[in-house]
Amino acid sequence: MEVRQLRYFVAVAEELHFGRAAERLGIVQPAVSQQIGRLERELGVRLLDRTPRRVALTGDGARLLVEARAALAAVDRVRSVAEDLASGRTGVFRLGTSPGLGERLRRGVGTLRVSSPELGLRLVEGRAADHARAIRRGELDAALVRGEVPGTRSVRLWEEPLRVVLPRAHPAAGGPVAVRELKDLRLRLPADPALEAAVLGRCAEEGLDPERGREVRSVEDTAVEIAAGDRDWTVVYGEQAGLASCGAMLRPFAPPLTVPGLLLLPADGARECADALAAAFS
CATH class of the missing domain: 1.10.10.10 (Winged helix-like DNA-binding domain superfamily/Winged helix DNA-binding domain)
Known part of the structure; x- marks a missing residue:
């Protein structure tokens, strides 16, 4: 045989x-x-x-x-x-991560520790496209990313809700926000292709061609600037409750807007390993 x-x-x-x-x-x-x-x-x-x-x-x-x-x-x-x-990397699991995974990352890593206590772990933060290339080159074993990555083996694990960050005094700050209500503000976005595609897609659906402001480098700093002024808005992943202390308002989209969360895997990886990782990080 x-x-x-x-x-x-x-x-x-x-x-x-x-x-x-x-x-x-x-x-x-x-x-x-x-x-x-x-x-x-x-x-x-x-x-x-x-x-x-x-x-x-x-x-x-x-x-x-x-x-x-x-x-x-x-x-x-x-x-x-x-x-x-x-290759000299015995017993080390190399996982690509994305900013703001928080509890999902902690829970998944904890599950891996319980099932494989002898396994070492190295987390590598970066962009989805970079993680995909690293997996194809054998430099990462898996990655957690947001947004579709063409040409890569992936498992869809969750839907990441997007939230609007806007000035507290803005008329739309009282509840869920339709982007057409923000036509008087400048849109500031980070260098995140998945988030940008989702937000600009929603703007196009509602007939809004938003004025663009400076790129977001730090979410916290941008939230402080938004709270102190009345001209800008941005978008973040998840709740990010800590932003409330910055003074800006954090509101959901109307209707809700999400970006898919994916587990990227090597093309030739074993199905059992993929299933175990998907279960840990779902």
Whole structure:
């Protein structure tokens, strides 16, 4: 029995289609059929029922699928450890993070500590695009980001609500804010493509072409400036209750506006590891 035979079997069992399994594996369909036939002969059991119209797991195939997945996960762990040993990063999980994850990050890291107390951890803060490149180069093991990242394996974990920060005396400060109510203010945004796309998309939907102010470098400093003046507004992720002490008003959008929160993963990572990380940071 070969590892590749188990991989081919799992692919067909999950796709229930030899053509799709071959495409997923990046090989030709006859090779998949040949190797699964060889596996069945070696094991002495029929794993799949094949007809011209359908492929289905047999009872024996369903039982073997559980074990095959476990065996492949073990192989992937061995390969990962070997790669770590070769690169000198033994026992260190490298996680890309984004500003303002707060309780989600603390909770997820705590879960990882409980399940793998021997695991070291290195957090790397940065932008989503930089994290995606680092994962492709093998410099990060995973990353938590906001906003879609094309061409990257990802799992959507949460929806991050956006909040408007505006002067306390502004007429729209009394409740949820429609962006058309802010046409008399300048919009100040950070260098965050996901947040900018969401906000400007909402402005376009409501027919607002906002006057743009200076870029936001520090959310806290900008909130103080907004509280002290009457000309600007900005947008932040989540509640950020600490901004209330700056004197500005923090209000939800009407209707609500969100940005997706994603877990970025290596393209060839084991499914079991992806599931464990998704559960920890959901």
